[in-house]
Amino acid sequence: MQAGDRLRGHYQQLSRDPGSLANLDQDLPNNMQDEVPIFSLPQEWLWCETWCGDEGLAKAKTIDLCNNPLTKEPKLDRARRQIKEWEALDNEATEFAKEVNAQLKAARRQQQQQQENVRAVPKPPIDADQQESEPTKFVEDAHAKKDEL
Structure with a gap:
């Protein structure tokens, strides 16, 4: 029967017509009722x-x-x-959205503060022995990796 394809094709033809009800945001017209069973x-x-x-x-x-x-x-x-319920429901949704946004804003502020605190923590000073051994260790590691290849 291919009802979906037939209805889709018919609807596309109707939507090209500027005088069609399809352009008024209406549901598929029932004028194909004889070809495809449509139950309203x-x-x-x-x-x-x-x-x-x-x-x-x-x-x-x-x-x-x-x-x-x-x-x-x-x-x-x-x-x-x-x-009649619209105003109350709309107000409730608006208040809920404000609460969620406030919580998100507070969480972002807290996260930024934590990141700033991490950056503000001074790194421990490196003693003279570590300063000399660190570059040597890096060069040794690089040579070891080169040998592995």
Whole structure:
């Protein structure tokens, strides 16, 4: 049947048409119902003010804040107007984001402070015997590695 390919091809053709509903951020039209079985969910599963009546909002399980070509109302304004819980949930999310950002900022500050403390720790002085033996040891190690190759 290749239903997915057929639907995808049909949708791509529709999306090229500037007068198509596909360009209004709408779901795939059901006009292929005769060729490919399409089972629609009841309206309560995807309520949209543009296409559904106000009486359905109370029963809506999901609300699509779809673009309304007539009002051009921003989606966040629409959410505040239509979803009574929106303000409280939005405020809660904003406060949570502030807390997380404050914790991240504090952790970064602490990490920078630790790095500065590590850099500020003076290296112990090298005594005269170590100063002479260190370069010699490096040269000896280099010769040993060369011999291994």
